[in-house]
Amino acid sequence: MTQTGWEFTITGCGTSHGNPPIGIPRLWSSDVRDRRRRAGGLLRGPGGAVVLIDAGPDLMDQLRDPYRDWDGTSYPERAVLRCDALILTHDHADHTHGFNDLRHLNRLMREPGKTAPAIPIYGHAGHLDQVQAMFPYCFGRGPEFYELSAPSLVATPVVDDQPITICGLTAIPFHTSHGSAGRTTGWRLGDLGYLTDLKALPVEAERHLQNLDLLVLDMLREETHETHLCWAEAMAIWQRLRPRRTVLTHMGHEVRWAAWQDRLPQGMEMAVDGWRTVITGASR
Ligand SMILES: [Zn+2]
Numbered sequence: 001m002t003q004t005g006w007e008f009t010i011t012g013c014g015t016s017h018g019n020p021p022i023g024i025p026r027l028w029s030s031d032v033r034d035r036r037r038r039a040g041g042l043l044r045g046p047g048g049a050v051v052l053i054d055a056g057p058d059l060m061d062q063l064r065d066p067y068r069d070w071d072g073t074s075y076p077e078r079a080v081l082r083c084d085a086l087i088l089t090h091d092h093a094d095h096t097h098g099f100n101d102l103r104h105l106n107r108l109m110r111e112p113g114k115t116a117p118a119i120p121i122y123g124h125a126g127h128l129d130q131v132q133a134m135f136p137y138c139f140g141r142g143p144e145f146y147e148l149s150a151p152s153l154v155a156t157p158v159v160d161d162q163p164i165t166i167c168g169l170t171a172i173p174f175h176t177s178h179g180s181a182g183r184t185t186g187w188r189l190g191d192l193g194y195l196t197d198l199k200a201l202p203v204e205a206e207r208h209l210q211n212l213d214l215l216v217l218d219m220l221r222e223e224t225h226e227t228h229l230c231w232a233e234a235m236a237i238w239q240r241l242r243p244r245r246t247v248l249t250h251m252g253h254e255v256r257w258a259a260w261q262d263r264l265p266q267g268m269e270m271a272v273d274g275w276r277t278v279i280t281g282a283s284r
């Protein structure tokens with residue numbers, strides 16, 4: 001059964017350094033649309049389930065103010081107060097170094113008299129091995145582990161090209177290339193394609209990316225880069241896939257919102273932190 005009730009939010013659309021970069025005045029931008037947290041996403045299901053995509057170093061700020069609209073004068077009702085699953089694209093620091101902050105969600109989800117529910121982390125086995133090596137205290141000790149003030153997480157390996165259901169959301173993981181940095185996992189989530197930290201899209205992956213309602217696409221900058229898509233490479237993928245809508249993410253400081261928005265073709269737009277929409281094609 002098809003439903004349209006999954007809201008998708010880009011909680012961060014910046015490259016690994018975050019931008020604009022501090023301490024280098026010539027690279028600064030005073031445009032708030034160029035102020036980008038590290039890349040991540042948020043899915044909210046019709047029944048209230050929350051699925052996060054990656055957990056970078058800006059995670060706590062993303063949980064506190066996912067839509068970047070909090071004025072700080074009242075408790076942010078739209079804050080992220082739970083996480084029923086986390087989808088991992090890869091193990092790089094800018095996508096994982098917020099893991100410790102998931103402990104607060106363990107705390108908030110704990111019902112009186114019960115232990116805190118563990119949060120499943122869905123990802124490629126090799127990435128999960130790396131994450132567990134970086135954060136061994138977060139994994140494998142059972143849901144009671146939160147009582148020791150550490151997150152309670154469960155590594156949940158996925159198999160490339162094998163569809164799974166996460167909180168009622170149909171999800172397909174597949175192999176993508178991060179260039180010299182190794183592999184990443186691309187995801188189809190309903191009719192959303194999420195391709196971050198991408199240097200080349202394997203032909204075999206394209207079958208998972210047909211008839212997309214929305215494509216979130218890595219686009220670091222105009223010039224080529226060893227591990228990320230540049231503008232020409234991103235355009236080539238876009239022309240092959242022809243999604244209904246496309247939004248660019250993981251952008252470098254060189255990519256100024258005001259200068260780029262007007263040059264994009266119809267159906268493609270710049271992200272800002274807090275950009276959101278409803279995606280189609282998610283099964284109950
Ligand atoms: Zn990254």
Ligand SMILES: [Zn+2]
Pocket residue numbers: 090092178181197
């Ligand atoms: Zn990366």
